[in-house]
Amino acid sequence: MLPVLPTFHDRPLHDAPSSRRIESAALSQHPPHTLIERAGLSVARLALALQPFGRHATVFAGPGNNGGDGLIAARHLAARGWTVDVLLIGAGPQPGSDAAHALGAARRAGLRLHADAQPLPRSTDLVIDALLGLGASRAPEGAFASAMQAIDLRRDAGATVLAVDVPSGLDVRTGRALGADVVRAHHTLTFLTLKTGLFTGEGRALAGRVWFDDLGTSVDDLGDDSELSDGINHPALLFGAGRIAQWQRASARSASSHKGRNGDVVVLGGAPTMRGAAWLAATSALAAGSGRVYAALPDDDGQPWPARPELMHWDATRWSASPDTWRDIVAVCGCGGGTAIAPALSTVLHGATRVVLDADALNLVAADETLQHALRRRAAHGWPTILTPHPLEAARLLGLPSAADVQADRLDAATQLARRFSATVVLKGSGSVVATPERRLSVNSTGSSALATAGTGDVLAGWIGGLWAQSPGIAPHDLACTAAAWHGAAAEGHAGPLLAADLIDAMAALHAPSA
Structure with a gap:
């Protein structure tokens, strides 16, 4: 026992x-x-x-x-x-x-x-x-x-x-x-x-x-x-912090590693009054180890990011360029984006090979059949997408009345979302559920109530993007499980609420020491 x-x-x-x-x-x-x-x-x-x-x-x-x-x-x-x-x-x-x-x-x-x-x-x-x-x-x-x-x-x-x-x-x-x-x-x-x-x-x-x-x-x-x-x-799998070690072994950096080998992330979000969400996601992607991280803001004033000068600005005109110039960047969309990101979101869904959709990006998709069609079409191109809804966002995507309808059967809700949009889904909450078509459902064992604070979801979305930038060949389901396990493991042992910015530091502390 x-x-x-x-x-x-x-x-x-x-x-x-x-x-x-x-x-x-x-x-x-x-x-x-x-x-x-x-x-x-x-x-x-x-x-x-x-x-x-x-x-x-x-x-x-x-x-x-x-x-x-x-x-x-x-x-x-x-x-x-x-x-x-x-x-x-x-x-x-x-x-x-x-x-x-x-x-x-x-x-x-x-x-x-x-x-x-x-x-x-x-x-x-x-x-x-x-x-x-x-x-x-x-x-x-x-x-x-x-x-x-x-x-x-x-x-x-x-x-x-x-x-x-x-x-x-x-x-x-x-x-x-x-x-x-x-x-x-x-x-x-x-x-x-x-x-x-x-x-x-x-x-x-x-x-x-x-x-x-x-x-x-x-x-x-x-x-x-x-x-x-x-x-x-169908039975599921309970996964834990071992996923972190697996990823670290598979993605160990050589002595000759440089930022160009560790991929790029762009965070599409951060509308006025909500820039903190984009800042958290971008900082998280950077802490996860992405080589370069950009922020695509709807109303970008070009000012330096607070306390994170490593983060760069993404000029809106770049979306108008040929997708070949930015197709392989990992796009993390929706963190504090509001409705202002809708035009750029459509462009991303039609052109980026790897996309993470969170928060307002999910709400926009739920309300727009054209975006839903674009999301479903991505699988036909072989372009993977990861969705990270909380229960209310999942309810909107499924056309259900409330978050309670999702919580009544989280396994079924995650499965339905994955099938409807041909994507990997991380249904957040206690025991986050990861679902991908043709893959066994997975349930996260890490985490605690310390994560029940504003912005921790933005941190997860950014961390997924940061890991994905470094390991473009990883299966999205395995990537999602790794990021969810990492996110939860960093919060364990905290007696009280964990602020999102502090969560990033706690997650970064779990990186394996350099050889």
Whole structure:
């Protein structure tokens, strides 16, 4: 049993169907009730580690195997001298099932088992949420909703909440709360597979610290489950800071390197009153290592950039020149651009080989079918595009009413955007989702709430541009994952909000030292 985050290497993420397939394969390799006994013991061990001086636990157990895990954990805690109260919710388990085995063993051990209507002590050291497992697909009702409210009351009173597999009321794939009642866990112990919903959307906040136990069964030995149905049920990958090291190894600079070999970036944005956004993106591209960085401002006064004299101005007349003179520059468009960048944006979409679209560029595309057509046509030329929307911008691009519609299924929203515009998409937010047609969805494991400040998205767009300038041959999906991992890793460990300009410095500090 180990904590999942931080993770260095890529790890597979699963939805409920693929998790069930793996569970079924694992069950077939062991005698009856072996895995549920291991799971319950694992829950008890983590509980003891989290509350080494605890004396009272309250277990909320549903009728399925999730509840069985909780019952077995309760049995082990009671054997260690804890006072354990178990509230049984819902109908009894199916005869002969693992859950029925766990309930029978709990009764034989003399555990204090309570029916739905019986009150439990509110003062407790530890609460184990074993109500609902992979099968939850709708808002909890009745006794289940009441039990979740009771867990919430005990959490507010100071109890540590440990969820089994997934917090009850959380959608295992999307990471959204299924209804108003959902368990807010301090820790979640998940088994056999890592579930996508624990790492994106509300999942990261509701699951708390995520732990993993393979129950002594290697998923790699259970056969290839990657051939799943096309679309939103396809498993994803969880990626981490290892992407930074991979990029650094592949892009190490030789002793004879010079700025001409490290590519050029132009930032199209920075309309009056919004120049700070373009400044952040351009500075970020420079810090990422681009050889030269230009700013194409709608109303350029030619004055030096504050504290960054390395940044250069891009004269608007250059867009009128033959695209052959600027085609291979990486264009980062939309950071503080407003509507003033629309003419230049059209030119870029029709001529630049590598384009990053953020903020106002995305809003312009969402409102203009001509720009949408130009964006889709880029793929036919073999010109890759990376979109970096936040949920509201994604909603506009998809024609959805609100950001909440995107957050309800971030995986599907990112997939739809990637397919609609034949582009790579970084759907920002907790557990940013990277989607590219014909590539497996990827979810970022790095980052923290320190990034929830103005301008951090501009920094990400600029960093993508800066890395891309140096590595023109990198696959856009891999580039996007690398930049997102770098962006999030730089923010980890910051207790409070991280200002965007300080984020650039933190990201630059993660560069590998020169050989």
